[in-house]
Amino acid sequence: MTSGIRFDSVTVAYDGTVVLAGLDLTVESGEVMALLGPSGSGKTTALRAVAGFVRPVSGRVFLGDRDVTDLPPHRRGIGMVVQQYALFPHLRVEDNVAFGLRARKAPKVPRAEIRARVTEALEMTGMAAYARRYPRELSGGQQQRVAIARALAIRPGVLLLDEPLSALDAQLRSGMLAELARLHRELPDVSILYVTHDQIEALTLADRIAVMDQARLQACGTPRELYRAPVNEFTASFVGNANLLPVTVAEKGVTFAGTGLAVDTADAAPGARATLCVRPHLVGLGDGPNAVTGTVTEIQWRGATHRLHVDVDGHRLLADLRELKSPPALGDHVTLHFAPEDAVLLAAGVGHD
Ligand code: ADP
Numbered sequence: 001m002t003s004g005i006r007f008d009s010v011t012v013a014y015d016g017t018v019v020l021a022g023l024d025l026t027v028e029s030g031e032v033m034a035l036l037g038p039s040g041s042g043k044t045t046a047l048r049a050v051a052g053f054v055r056p057v058s059g060r061v062f063l064g065d066r067d068v069t070d071l072p073p074h075r076r077g078i079g080m081v082v083q084q085y086a087l088f089p090h091l092r093v094e095d096n097v098a099f100g101l102r103a104r105k106a107p108k109v110p111r112a113e114i115r116a117r118v119t120e121a122l123e124m125t126g127m128a129a130y131a132r133r134y135p136r137e138l139s140g141g142q143q144q145r146v147a148i149a150r151a152l153a154i155r156p157g158v159l160l161l162d163e164p165l166s167a168l169d170a171q172l173r174s175g176m177l178a179e180l181a182r183l184h185r186e187l188p189d190v191s192i193l194y195v196t197h198d199q200i201e202a203l204t205l206a207d208r209i210a211v212m213d214q215a216r217l218q219a220c221g222t223p224r225e226l227y228r229a230p231v232n233e234f235t236a237s238f239v240g241n242a243n244l245l246p247v248t249v250a251e252k253g254v255t256f257a258g259t260g261l262a263v264d265t266a267d268a269a270p271g272a273r274a275t276l277c278v279r280p281h282l283v284g285l286g287d288g289p290n291a292v293t294g295t296v297t298e299i300q301w302r303g304a305t306h307r308l309h310v311d312v313d314g315h316r317l318l319a320d321l322r323e324l325k326s327p328p329a330l331g332d333h334v335t336l337h338f339a340p341e342d343a344v345l346l347a348a349g350v351g352h353d
Pocket of ligand 1: 014019040043044
């Protein structure tokens, strides 16, 4: 079975406009890779290049060791699930799931095996009791399960999921996310490429996340790496919330709004302008290391936390504070602080302009 996906400098253009620019990315065998980015950033195009529905103008696509760039979609052995389920309305659930297997010409899949695989795929997705129904007799969530069963029935080495949950309501989505995580555990050899614009889906499900913007890969890493040590502003703001403070590198640390802050500047040159990324939940109220003062402009109660918006010399700083017994009032003058190790210095403009 082929497994693993490799994009080797894959460029795709429509009518001369490049919508995927030189993508280099490897999805390991058994790995879930999320392609995360805003609408129009090229995620679906990348997925379609793997499926064989678009042809790169340059670069190659590999499944395992096999260069599939010139193969038609049906010869790639890929399972694919898209947002709109795309079930055949006139076919019962079991026949929808059997479709890919019946369509196989050489070698033909024996009937008994088709039956066994359909049963297996429906059981994996919790849909065995619905085999005789038509798609119109199912809810949206159930239809999506059938679409997943259909993709799994061919026992693909690679599963492509394109915003599979976006047509479902919030509660169903969270249930299906857990289901997908379970399916992945049951299929440890299948590589999954998962397109989403939803960071929660990516953070929950993916082993690694490839962050896309403006046709380019901006960053790739584990959710934890991207969250704790983003390499550029786009990644910092797209994966989790971020305070992005304009700073100037000093001999030691940086200067922000006239205040010296102790942070690791690595090899940044003194005088250089950069951006300091501090996560709102790592900002504390009151005095401490790296203290700055400002005025409270907004307070949002969010159940477990209060989110404070604080104006520091014309810059907005967000602080997500837990267990706040007596929150400050609008207009109050407050001091905020953060630990030096909780800030990440980003070079200005790197990777995104
Ligand atoms: P995403 O999945 O990140 O939302 P897409 O890969 O679907 O982004 O699209 C990337 C860009 O390519 C968008 O600007 C989109 O309008 C354009 N595009 C997608 N498909 C076509 C097509 N068939 N013809 C022309 N342009 C397209």
